[in-house]
Amino acid sequence: MSFQAKLDLIVKNNNSLVCVGLDSDFDKLPESVKKEKYPQFSFNKAIIDATAQYVCAYKPNSAFYESQGEKGIQELKMTIDYLRNKYPGIVTILDAKRADIGSTNKGYVEFIFDYLGFDSVTLHPYLGKEALQPFLMRKDKGCIILCRTSNPGAGEFQDLVVNGKPLYQIVAEKVIHDWNSNDNCLLVVGATYPEELKKIRKISGDMTFLVPGTGAQGGDIEETMKAGLNSKNAGMIINSSRGIIFASNKEDFAEVAGKEAHKLLNAINKYR
Numbered sequence: 001m002s003f004q005a006k007l008d009l010i011v012k013n014n015n016s017l018v019c020v021g022l023d024s025d026f027d028k029l030p031e032s033v034k035k036e037k038y039p040q041f042s043f044n045k046a047i048i049d050a051t052a053q054y055v056c057a058y059k060p061n062s063a064f065y066e067s068q069g070e071k072g073i074q075e076l077k078m079t080i081d082y083l084r085n086k087y088p089g090i091v092t093i094l095d096a097k098r099a100d101i102g103s104t105n106k107g108y109v110e111f112i113f114d115y116l117g118f119d120s121v122t123l124h125p126y127l128g129k130e131a132l133q134p135f136l137m138r139k140d141k142g143c144i145i146l147c148r149t150s151n152p153g154a155g156e157f158q159d160l161v162v163n164g165k166p167l168y169q170i171v172a173e174k175v176i177h178d179w180n181s182n183d184n185c186l187l188v189v190g191a192t193y194p195e196e197l198k199k200i201r202k203i204s205g206d207m208t209f210l211v212p213g214t215g216a217q218g219g220d221i222e223e224t225m226k227a228g229l230n231s232k233n234a235g236m237i238i239n240s241s242r243g244i245i246f247a248s249n250k251e252d253f254a255e256v257a258g259k260e261a262h263k264l265l266n267a268i269n270k271y272r
Contacts, residue, residue: 003091003120003142003184007208010056010089011234017272018265019057019093019210020257021241022047022079025064026072030249040065040075043253045082047245050258052087054265057237059093059210080117092119093210093237097146098135099124105134113141120144122188122210125171129179139182145175147200150190150213172200176207186210191224191238198227206230212239214264221264225271233272240264 001009011017024040024047036042048058060079065072080092098108098121112121120142123132135143148158148168158168175185187204189197191213200209209228214221221238228236244264248256 002140004208006089006119007056007091007142007237008234010091013089014053014056015269016054016056016265017234017236017238017268018055018261019059019237019239020047020051020055020244020261021095021212021239022058022060022245023064023241024060024245026068028246028249030251030253032251033253038071038075038078040068040072041078041082043245044075044079046254047257048079048083048087050254051244051261052090054258054261055090057091057093057239058083059095059237059239059241061095061241077116084117091142091237092117093142093144094118094121097122097124099127100131101127102131102134105131109134109138113138120186122146125175129174132179136179136182136184139184141184142186143179143184144186144188144210145171145179147171147175147187148189148193148196150192154190154193166196168196169199169203172203176204180207186237188212189228191220194220194223194227197224201228201230201235206232206235208235208237210237210239214238214240214243221267222271225268229272238264238268 022044024043029039029043033039033043065076094112112118122144125145160167179185186208189200189209191211244257244260247260
């Protein structure tokens with residue numbers, strides 16, 4: 001099954017565009033969880049079980065696991081193995097923002113897709129299509145290309161005008177018209193820039209966007225939905241990380257996360 005087919009199925013089955021970012025910063029874990037043998041995995045497992053019915057995707061950021069060394073990578077793999085075994089229909093995204101020359105990317109591909117077992121990964125476009133070919137050639141996996149990111153300084157390069165167009169638009173057009181021959185490309189477009197989101201939707205047709213920036217980063221759900229929905233009333237994976245997983249740091253952290261995920265689901269579906 002292709003990445004897009006898997007995504008479309010879980011969006012339909014769970015009636016959800018919600019993605020929970022499993023950014024399980026060890027320092028922010030509840031004290032009771034830190035005492036577990038595998039604290040990040042224990043935390044993730046509890047969050048997953050409490051939110052699975054409300055989501056279409058989970059997105060761990062690799063930095064929070066790499067920072068813990070070998071054990072962190074082990075717990076990241078344990079998390080994905082758990083998802084694949086218990087919730088196989090839910091899409092997994094590694095937020096790693098990889099980019100390098102082709103031979104190095106081959107190593108990243110084997111680690112991310114074959115060893116860890118992710119369905120998709122975020123990627124930098126700066127090195128061009130040729131460098132990203134090891135990712136793009138994997139027809140069954142999602143290649144999520146950074147386009148208009150949600151951080152405050154995003155415009156430093158992304159808004160530069162090249163041949164009369166902002167650079168983020170040129171990236172979008174390249175991905176849409178040249179890189180997506182295997183129908184496995186998506187774009188990262190932040191919720192904090194709804195006008196840009198609207199422009200990219202106009203030129204991208206029904207391509208799916210990964211949309212960070214809601215919740216703690218302040219992106220407005222109504223503006224995001226009106227700007228980003230495609231012709232199928234879908235086409236977005238809307239991510240919230242801290243606003244869900246760290247909504248409570250007490251014993252009830254998983255229960256509260258479930259309530260926050262449900263709340264986000266209802267807020268999104270109000271505009272679908």
